[in-house]
Amino acid sequence: MTSPLQIELKAVNKYYGNFHALKNIDLAVPSGTFVALVGPSGCGKSTLLRSLAGLEETSGGKMEIAGVDVTDMPPRKRDVAMVFQSYALYPHMTVAQNLTYSLRIQKVAKAELRAAAEKVAASIGLTELLDRYPRELSGGQRQRVAMGRAIIRNPKVFLFDEPLSNLDASLRVQMRKEIRALHDRLGATTVYVTHDQIEAMTMADHVVVLRAGVIEQQASPMTLYERPTSKFVAGFIGSPAMNFIEGKICDNGTSVMLEMAGAPKLDIVQKVTPNMPVTVGIRPEHIRVAPSEECDFSLPVTLIETTGTMSYVSLGTAPELSLMLTDRTVFSVGDNIGLVVDKARIHLFDPKTEQAIT
Amino acid sequence: MRRIMMSVVDGKGFDLILVGAALIFLFLFSGLPLLYNILMSFQEVDMFSLGKFFRPFVGLDNYRALLSQPAFWPIMWNTIVFVTCSIGGQFLVGFSLALFFNLNFVGSTFIRGLFLVSWVMPGLVVGAIWNWILAGDFGVLNYFLENLGIIDEKIFWRSDINYSLWAVIITNIWLGTAFNMILLSVGLAGIPEDVYEAAELDGANAIQRLWTITLPMMRSTIGAVVSLGLIFTLQQFDLFAAITSGGPANSSNVAQYWAWELSFRQYDFAKGAAISTLMIFFVMFAAIVYVRSTKHEVRG
Numbered sequence: 130m131t132s133p134l135q136i137e138l139k140a141v142n143k144y145y146g147n148f149h150a151l152k153n154i155d156l157a158v159p160s161g162t163f164v165a166l167v168g169p170s171g172c173g174k175s176t177l178l179r180s181l182a183g184l185e186e187t188s189g190g191k192m193e194i195a196g197v198d199v200t201d202m203p204p205r206k207r208d209v210a211m212v213f214q215s216y217a218l219y220p221h222m223t224v225a226q227n228l229t230y231s232l233r234i235q236k237v238a239k240a241e242l243r244a245a246a247e248k249v250a251a252s253i254g255l256t257e258l259l260d261r262y263p264r265e266l267s268g269g270q271r272q273r274v275a276m277g278r279a280i281i282r283n284p285k286v287f288l289f290d291e292p293l294s295n296l297d298a299s300l301r302v303q304m305r306k307e308i309r310a311l312h313d314r315l316g317a318t319t320v321y322v323t324h325d326q327i328e329a330m331t332m333a334d335h336v337v338v339l340r341a342g343v344i345e346q347q348a349s350p351m352t353l354y355e356r357p358t359s360k361f362v363a364g365f366i367g368s369p370a371m372n373f374i375e376g377k378i379c380d381n382g383t384s385v386m387l388e389m390a391g392a393p394k395l396d397i398v399q400k401v402t403p404n405m406p407v408t409v410g411i412r413p414e415h416i417r418v419a420p421s422e423e424c425d426f427s428l429p430v431t432l433i434e435t436t437g438t439m440s441y442v443s444l445g446t447a448p449e450l451s452l453m454l455t456d457r458t459v460f461s462v463g464d465n466i467g468l469v470v471d472k473a474r475i476h477l478f479d480p481k482t483e484q485a486i487t
Numbered sequence: 488m489r490r491i492m493m494s495v496v497d498g499k500g501f502d503l504i505l506v507g508a509a510l511i512f513l514f515l516f517s518g519l520p521l522l523y524n525i526l527m528s529f530q531e532v533d534m535f536s537l538g539k540f541f542r543p544f545v546g547l548d549n550y551r552a553l554l555s556q557p558a559f560w561p562i563m564w565n566t567i568v569f570v571t572c573s574i575g576g577q578f579l580v581g582f583s584l585a586l587f588f589n590l591n592f593v594g595s596t597f598i599r600g601l602f603l604v605s606w607v608m609p610g611l612v613v614g615a616i617w618n619w620i621l622a623g624d625f626g627v628l629n630y631f632l633e634n635l636g637i638i639d640e641k642i643f644w645r646s647d648i649n650y651s652l653w654a655v656i657i658t659n660i661w662l663g664t665a666f667n668m669i670l671l672s673v674g675l676a677g678i679p680e681d682v683y684e685a686a687e688l689d690g691a692n693a694i695q696r697l698w699t700i701t702l703p704m705m706r707s708t709i710g711a712v713v714s715l716g717l718i719f720t721l722q723q724f725d726l727f728a729a730i731t732s733g734g735p736a737n738s739s740n741v742a743q744y745w746a747w748e749l750s751f752r753q754y755d756f757a758k759g760a761a762i763s764t765l766m767i768f769f770v771m772f773a774a775i776v777y778v779r780s781t782k783h784e785v786r787g
């Protein structure tokens with residue numbers, strides 16, 4: 130990348146007592162990038178974000194923001210703005226006062242305050258609400274105030290900690306776009322924490338997958354989807370989740386035998402040691418229904434869930450296999466259907482290390 | 488009777504009974520004596536007419552007589568000094584302690600609880616203990632002040648007219664601090680941590696956070712603490728009885744103690760009642776501030 134690094138973390142560690150919450154985190158974020166930190170609940174996303182903000186003291190490593198070592202700097206000197214999951218608005222201040230709090234701390238002249246508040250309010254649709262108190266706002270409006278409070282400061286880095294998790298589904302989709310648009314408009318550098326991989330995939334330039342305090346993989350969204358380096362990432366990214374079936378490489382080394390009824394064989398493109406046991410990963414969207422003559426294997430249907438645009442079909446085998454269809458299903462529960470797998474998109478994992486075999 | 492029982496069972500009207508019982512109780516034990524006291528302040532009362540209800544009406548004579556006493560204004564001034572300094576001291580010390588315990592170090596909850604001991608002790612006992620502490624020739628307070636080099640010679644706290652009021656104020660601050668601290672602690676605990684974090688990221692240092700977040704968000708709690716403090720302080724009688732008895736030469740006398748002295752030492756019940764009536768206005772004022780402050784909850 131050509132743009133200078135806005136955030137650089139080197140071997141950052143964090144302990145809570147004996148609990149090792151962050152393990153050797155290395156992260157380099159070029160200026161203007163939208164980074165998503167994603168992972169299951171409790172994996173250390175918030176801890177990492179709060180460490181970057183200075184709200185948590187790290188136990189080792191180095192953090193730089195815009196080339197300045199901030200490792201031991203208090204939060205107020207780091208020039209980062211954060212949008213909290215709870216919004217953390219100042220309940221005793223109006224929207225305008227909330228927005229201008231940082232400016233008032235900086236002793237900006239009174240005359241400029243209102244103008245600054247109005248400008249930011251206009252950009253995020255809060256103009257009508259400037260004189261209301263937070264308790265008089267809806268969840269979505271509070272969310273906007275929290276964002277406005279960050280925007281008005283024009284900080285070096287924007288930090289978001291699961292900002293959309295308290296909103297309803299449709300508002301969440303809308304805010305997703307708005308936050309990304311805002312990021313582009315401001316040319317900001319953003320670190321966005323979420324447990325929702327869809328948010329991460331749709332919003333970010335660069336996705337960091339965290340698991341139990343370790344960076345499992347970091348890459349662009351499409352790279353994560355197409356080339357997950359571990360079973361964990363493969364299962365975490367993509368919805369519905371990837372199917373995992375145990376299998377074994379055949380004698381010839383060019384196909385894999387699945388451990389399920391009929392022991393079907395699938396051709397593979399990877400070069401793998403013959404006879405090696407593997408975990409085969411197949412995404413639900415890479416399986417299609419086919420007439421029985423040309424199918425790889427056939428399975429009975431146990432459940433069909435239809436949203437109108439999509440059908441999610443569960444197939445009876447252990448563990449259950451799921452597939453995703455965009456066309457209308459012509460079968461019903463109990464039918465045996467023939468299936469074809471997109472061979473080029475099969476993922477193989479070592480069952481012991483759970484790492485991808487390439 | 489059946490209807491009353493029914494109303495208890497189905498809940499309708501039960502609320503009225505509860506409110507009614509409380510109001511009747513309040514009226515019998517607080518309202519009537521209050522009204523009787525006001526009435527008495529406009530009558531001529533002596534030992535012989537004490538048991539009667541109808542006594543000669545004298546208009547504002549009792550009040551005029553009070554005002555013409557040379558002790559009146561000094562005692563009123565003492566009352567003001569006593570009330571403001573007690574409340575101010577209790578609040579400052581209580582708030583500092585509340586902030587300190589809000590750091591949540593190991594054992595903070597337990598030690599904070601121990602502080603309440605001072606508040607549950609009867610005023611007379613506290614007064615007796617402080618008599619020892621304040622004692623001129625062997626008291627601990629003088630010992631400390633002398634060793635710290637703050638004073639050169641012993642202060643006779645209880646018998647020096649320049650210090651006697653302060654002896655009671657210091658004791659009263661000690662007595663009321665714990666109450667202030669507990670209420671303010673509750674208020675502090677009600678401020679979410681993330682609001683402080685947001686302010687910190689917005690650039691506010693510790694003092695700025697205190698002024699712009701803590702104090703404004705504690706407004707209703709502070710209002711309640713100060714107005715309750717005003718009421719308790721205006722009621723404070725035990726400490727005066729135990730420490731200075733209002734003396735020497737009325738130098739530590741305050742309205743509430745003077746009212747008792749007039750009524751039950753000099754048996755001038757009418758003047759005692761007149762002072763009490765005057766004090767009702769102050770207490771009413773505090774009560775209004777208190778009720779208003781609890782209404783103005785600003786929580787998000």
Ligand SMILES: Nc1ncnc2c1ncn2[C@@H]1O[C@H](COP(=O)(O)OP(=O)(O)O)[C@@H](O)[C@H]1O
Binds near residue numbers: 148169173175176
């Ligand atoms: N103040 C704390 N003290 C002890 N453990 C903590 C503290 N904060 C978080 N943890 C632990 O650290 C881990 C990571 O927490 P967190 O960063 O909040 O996870 P998440 O990815 O859900 O945001 C969790 O296991 C949590 O229990």
Ligand SMILES: [Mg+2]
Binds near residue numbers: 174175176291
């Ligand atoms: Mg979190």
